[in-house]
Amino acid sequence: MTKKQQYLTQSEVVDFTTFLSDALKNKTSLDHHINIRDHRLPTGMTRGRLQIDSLQEAFENYWWDGERFDANAKKLKKVQKMVRDAIGMESATDGIRHALGALHAVLEWGAGGTGQKLYTSNMEWARNAGDGLIRRLAVGRQVMSDDDPNAAIFDANDGPRMNAGLTKYYSLACDGVVIYDGRVGAALGYLVRKFCVAHRLERVPESISFRWGAQNSSTPGSALNRDPSLGLLNFPRLPAQGKSKWAMWNIRANWIIQAAKEQANADWCRGPDGFRKVEAALFVMGYEIPESVQPQ
Numbered sequence: 001m002t003k004k005q006q007y008l009t010q011s012e013v014v015d016f017t018t019f020l021s022d023a024l025k026n027k028t029s030l031d032h033h034i035n036i037r038d039h040r041l042p043t044g045m046t047r048g049r050l051q052i053d054s055l056q057e058a059f060e061n062y063w064w065d066g067e068r069f070d071a072n073a074k075k076l077k078k079v080q081k082m083v084r085d086a087i088g089m090e091s092a093t094d095g096i097r098h099a100l101g102a103l104h105a106v107l108e109w110g111a112g113g114t115g116q117k118l119y120t121s122n123m124e125w126a127r128n129a130g131d132g133l134i135r136r137l138a139v140g141r142q143v144m145s146d147d148d149p150n151a152a153i154f155d156a157n158d159g160p161r162m163n164a165g166l167t168k169y170y171s172l173a174c175d176g177v178v179i180y181d182g183r184v185g186a187a188l189g190y191l192v193r194k195f196c197v198a199h200r201l202e203r204v205p206e207s208i209s210f211r212w213g214a215q216n217s218s219t220p221g222s223a224l225n226r227d228p229s230l231g232l233l234n235f236p237r238l239p240a241q242g243k244s245k246w247a248m249w250n251i252r253a254n255w256i257i258q259a260a261k262e263q264a265n266a267d268w269c270r271g272p273d274g275f276r277k278v279e280a281a282l283f284v285m286g287y288e289i290p291e292s293v294q295p296q
Contacts (some may be wrong), residue, residue, distance in 0.1 A: 001146040012205040017260045019195045024264035025280065026054045030192065034288040037224070040066035040257055049197075052285060054269045059281035065112045069280050070208060073273060079105045082173040090105030090134045098244040099134055100126055103169060110168040110179075117216070122165040136160045137139050137169070140247075142168045144177050149251055162243040163214065167250055171279075176258055178279050180250035182213020182226055182238060188253060189228030189235040190289055204233050208256075211238040211249050213288070224288040 007013060022028045032052045041047070043064050051060045062069040079102075086102035089095050103126050111119040126133055140160030143149045153159045160166075164181040171179045178184060188210040196204055212235055215223040229235045239245050255279055261269055269277045 003148040003149065005068065007207070007252060007261055010063075010207050013207050013256065014075065015199065016192060016195050016208050017256055017263065019198070020191060020256065020260035021263040022193065023055050024266045024269060026056055026266075028194070029053050030055070030194070030285070032058075032285060033290060034284070035290075036287070038063075042068045054268070055211050055278065055281040055285070056222075058133060058284040059120060059268065059277050062280040064283070065109075069277070071281050074179070075109055075275065076172065076276075079109055081170045083169065087092070090138065095134055097103055097129065099137060106169045106172060106215060107165050110165055118163075118165045122161070123164070125161055132158060137173075140170060141173050143247065144251060144254075145174045149247075151244040151247040151251065156215075162250070163248045167246075170250075175253055178250065178257055178275070180253050180284075182215065184253070184279065184282045185286065186212040186226035186228055187209050187284075187286035188291055189264045190285065192235070193228050193230060193251040202232055204235060208253075209235055210253065211236055211245070212289075213238040223273075225291050226257050226286060226287050226289055 001009075001262060009015070019028065023030065028052055034050050034052065036045070036047050036050055038047070045061070045063060052061070059069065060071075064072050067075075074268070081107050083102045085097035086095075089098040092098070094207055100123075104123065107119045107122050108114055113119070137154060137160065139164070143151060143250060145159070154162050155205050161168075167177075167180045172179045189212050192204060192208050192210060195201075195208075212228060216224055216236065227235065227237075238249070258275065261274060261278055269275075269281075
């Protein structure tokens with residue numbers, strides 16, 4: 001039995017997968033809201049409170065960098081083609097150039113430009129990797145796609161990188177890999193919190209204690225809360241170091257989301273873009289976890 005099979009057959013994972021499947025079918029009220037503060041919003045979307053009672057509703061309100069899902073999906077398909085074309089060129093003499101170009105496109109989209117740390121720090125890492133970049137990216141792709149993954153390799157000094165930028169690369173380079181950033185982690189944690197309350201669990205099972213990431217904010221005290229913890233239901237943060245843990249939770253999220261999506265077979269997230277639509281819904285949910293929201 002692979003690690004994937006072992007994980008997905010754990011009792012609490014089975015139960016949460018069913019819970020998530022029901023949420024995808026709009027059978028579970030999420031009782032969630034966010035307060036949109038962004039200035040760059042799509043036409044028709046305004047700042048302020050947005051009530052979210054289902055994952056489908058979250059998806060339908062998706063935005064990033066001033067655009068809705070369809071516009072971003074078109075951009076991502078172009079970037080994904082660049083990534084996969086670059087993979088096909090890795091053995092060529094100019095393979096590094098193609099790999100750097102693909103990473104540039106991924107990170108520019110993911111950071112909303114080239115001035116953010118998410119872009120600059122990851123591009124600096126990629127350039128500093130030199131001739132080893134292609135091997136590192138290939139190893140990362142292999143681990144993220146494996147049913148029996150060795151996530152510990154992400155902690156090696158010469159190993160692949162994992163963070164909010166590189167998860168986007170792996171998601172576009174591999175099938176069935178979710179973009180696991182702090183927002184998606186926060187949304188999964190919130191859903192697990194709802195699951196724990198519904199099942200009267202006093203502690204979060206380790207197998208589904210999804211890690212979340214804080215919002216970067218230059219103004220002290222202005223960051224949106226993304227910690228889904230409440231009382232004894234505690235969710236640790238994504239680690240600044242120890243990238244194997246980030247990779248492991250990314251992989252577990254891949255497995256659970258795919259299993260729940262297949263189980264639900266819901267109309268709104270069916271088809272070739274279905275996995276990405278679920279990811280988009282989680283991204284919206286994880287924008288903010290209101291501290292005032294109490295479990296029902």
